Amino acid sequence: MSAVIKTNNLQKYYNPGESLEVRALDGVTLEIERGEFTAIVGPSGSGKTTLLNIIGGLDHETAGTATIGDTTITALSDNELIDFRLNNIGFVFQAYNLIPVLTAQENVEFIMLLQNKSKEERQRRTAELLKEVGLGDKMNSRPMEMSGGQQQRVAVARALASKPQFVLADEPTANLDSQSTSDLLDIMAELNQKENVTFLFSTHDQRVIDRARRVITLEDGKIISDEKR
Amino acid sequence: MIFKLAWRNIWRNKRRTAITLTSIMMAVFLSNFLISLNDGIFGNMLDNMTRSFLGHVQVHQNGYWDDQTLDNAFEADDALVETMKSADHVVAVTPRIQSFGLASFENQTRASQVVGVDPEKEKQLMDLERHLHEGRSITKDDKGILVGHKLASFLKAEVGDTLVIIGQGYHGISAAGKYEIVGLLKLPSPDLNRNLIVLPLGLAQYLFSAENMLTGYTLVVDDTDRPEKATASIIPKVDTALYEVMIWPELLPEMVQLRTTKVAGSFIYIGILYLIAGFGIFATILMMMAERSYEFGIMLSVGMARGKLIAMMVLETLLITVLGILAGTAVSYPILYYMKVNPVPLTGNAIESYETMGIEPLMMTSTDMSIFIDNGMFLFVISCVIALYPVLKIWKMNPVESMHK
Numbered sequence: 043m044s045a046v047i048k049t050n051n052l053q054k055y056y057n058p059g060e061s062l063e064v065r066a067l068d069g070v071t072l073e074i075e076r077g078e079f080t081a082i083v084g085p086s087g088s089g090k091t092t093l094l095n096i097i098g099g100l101d102h103e104t105a106g107t108a109t110i111g112d113t114t115i116t117a118l119s120d121n122e123l124i125d126f127r128l129n130n131i132g133f134v135f136q137a138y139n140l141i142p143v144l145t146a147q148e149n150v151e152f153i154m155l156l157q158n159k160s161k162e163e164r165q166r167r168t169a170e171l172l173k174e175v176g177l178g179d180k181m182n183s184r185p186m187e188m189s190g191g192q193q194q195r196v197a198v199a200r201a202l203a204s205k206p207q208f209v210l211a212d213e214p215t216a217n218l219d220s221q222s223t224s225d226l227l228d229i230m231a232e233l234n235q236k237e238n239v240t241f242l243f244s245t246h247d248q249r250v251i252d253r254a255r256r257v258i259t260l261e262d263g264k265i266i267s268d269e270k271r
Numbered sequence: 272m273i274f275k276l277a278w279r280n281i282w283r284n285k286r287r288t289a290i291t292l293t294s295i296m297m298a299v300f301l302s303n304f305l306i307s308l309n310d311g312i313f314g315n316m317l318d319n320m321t322r323s324f325l326g327h328v329q330v331h332q333n334g335y336w337d338d339q340t341l342d343n344a345f346e347a348d349d350a351l352v353e354t355m356k357s358a359d360h361v362v363a364v365t366p367r368i369q370s371f372g373l374a375s376f377e378n379q380t381r382a383s384q385v386v387g388v389d390p391e392k393e394k395q396l397m398d399l400e401r402h403l404h405e406g407r408s409i410t411k412d413d414k415g416i417l418v419g420h421k422l423a424s425f426l427k428a429e430v431g432d433t434l435v436i437i438g439q440g441y442h443g444i445s446a447a448g449k450y451e452i453v454g455l456l457k458l459p460s461p462d463l464n465r466n467l468i469v470l471p472l473g474l475a476q477y478l479f480s481a482e483n484m485l486t487g488y489t490l491v492v493d494d495t496d497r498p499e500k501a502t503a504s505i506i507p508k509v510d511t512a513l514y515e516v517m518i519w520p521e522l523l524p525e526m527v528q529l530r531t532t533k534v535a536g537s538f539i540y541i542g543i544l545y546l547i548a549g550f551g552i553f554a555t556i557l558m559m560m561a562e563r564s565y566e567f568g569i570m571l572s573v574g575m576a577r578g579k580l581i582a583m584m585v586l587e588t589l590l591i592t593v594l595g596i597l598a599g600t601a602v603s604y605p606i607l608y609y610m611k612v613n614p615v616p617l618t619g620n621a622i623e624s625y626e627t628m629g630i631e632p633l634m635m636t637s638t639d640m641s642i643f644i645d646n647g648m649f650l651f652v653i654s655c656v657i658a659l660y661p662v663l664k665i666w667k668m669n670p671v672e673s674m675h676k
Contacts, residue, residue, distance in 0.1 A: 121577070125574065135569060142283065152272070156576070
């Protein structure tokens with residue numbers, strides 16, 4: 043097994059050196075192997091989202107390094123990070139993930155269009171992915187014509203469209219009902235097992251935690267437990 | 272994809288886009304209308320003056336225009352006429368002798384402009400037949416004269432009456448004569464209708480004791496807006512030590528100035544209109560940026576380059592503006608064209624005030640394409656400036672902060 047994500051003594055301080063200094067991450071060191079299905083849990087303010095943002099190249103660390111594959115992303119510029127994210131990381135956010143004016147098909151194609159993939163490849167892969175997430179019949183629906191669960195499934199399809207090294211999901215079930223949560227987790231677990239896609243979640247949701255095969259718990263910016271199942 | 276996104280985005284909030292488009296459309300319509308009306312009224316006035324009397328180019332003896340007396344008349348010169356006729360862009364050359372005199376009928380007297388013309392050659396300029404209001408026109412060897420209909424009205428003279436003209440002839444000789452009014456002229460210029468008396472050239476030369484003398488040649492050219500194209504061809508061929516060659520803007524400087532002043536004045540109103548439209552566009556862009564902050568954060572997060580996001584927002588700004596400009600132009604053009612073909616006659620006191628300024632009392636518009644293009648371009652430039660706002664915002668946008676807002 044090779045590490046897809048490595049962080050070494052990752053620190054993120056807000057207002058460093060001041061009386062109101064906040065240590066969102068305080069020396070986080072971890073490795074995520076290819077094919078893992080990992081949940082990062084912890085109370086609000088424990089640093090889950092900050093960790094995901096830095097690993098996803100969306101935020102900058104105060105100290106330490108984050109490496110994705112062979113690339114130390116903490117050394118990349120903002121513009122290099124945009125390009126890196128496009129080709130290496132899939133994102134699923136809490137809600138309102140999709141571009142409202144595009145159909146499900148166009149939302150998934152959008153990423154590949156940014157990657158300059160050919161039309162044939164885009165169409166073929168989009169059809170495959172939407173079928174995999176069970177939305178083969180919703181290709182031409184716009185986000186507002188779909189339920190929250192369906193929108194999140196499209197977001198998963200979009201996250202996979204670029205063939206990323208891993209998918210980061212920040213509280214993906216936060217706004218979903220039980221059935222939609224269960225469906226979404228089934229799909230992600232299936233993709234993880236069948237296609238060896240690496241998933242890294244931040245979550246409060248016990249249903250997600252129960253399905254994860256590794257659970258990393260953060261508190262006050264530090265890893266307090268790392269449980270593999 | 273960028274265009275598709277921009278196009279669909281501007282229709283996300285149809286009501287807001289419709290309001291913005293309407294404000295741009297109204298600004299374009301009103302500014303087109305204002306400029307078109309100014310251009311139409313003054314264009315018509317200048318056109319009337321040049322096409323029906325003044326000509327587009329005049330050639331006089333040097334110094335005549337500054338001191339318009341018969342003492343600055345010159346001998347008719349056939350060689351000069353041939354030279355001018357052969358010049359590029361010249362359509363017609365007509366000889367004239369003109370001075371001022373007192374026209375009297377019974378107890379009424381009025382200072383008038385007395386012009387001797389060749390009726391045949393004038394067909395390409397003043398065209399006496401076409402502007403005849405009453406009676407008949409004159410011929411080259413006629414003994415009768417034509418009088419502006421308002422002058423006749425002032426003098427209470429009619430066709431068939433005899434008018435006395437008294438003035439000063441060549442080199443101070445007194446000029447006096449009695450002439451039968453054979454026709455009344457109705458020219459498009461109120462000034463001419465109030466002052467003009469037209470005689471056959473020979474009769475006028477006799478009246479002024481200026482046999483074979485002229486005060487100038489009046490030329491018609493093919494490009495009326497660019498008479499300098501003709502003079503560029505004429506000037507090298509004539510002796511400029513003897514003759515002055517003048518284009519119509521030099522002959523009517525006060526009219527050109529009046530037009531410029533009126534147009535400049537209308538720019539204040541147009542500026543206010545553009546300001547309103549500009550704020551309308553800006554407010555729309557401001558709202559679009561604010562309500563889509565999360566969406567922009569998502570787009571940047573998933574790997575959309577800032578340049579593409581900026582291109583999308585700039586395109587949205589420009590699309591709204593261009594649609595508004597096209598709608599405004601589409602609405603204004605047919606109305607302005609209709610008013611150009613069917614000018615609205617003014618009524619009441621407006622007639623007198625217009626005629627006092629020498630302007631035909633008509634609400635006439637112009638459909639010169641430059642009006643629509645200039646207005647459209649100006650608003651487009653405003654829109655480009657407004658587009659700098661999303662450019663700067665997106666350039667500095669942090670995806671994480673955007674998604675938190």
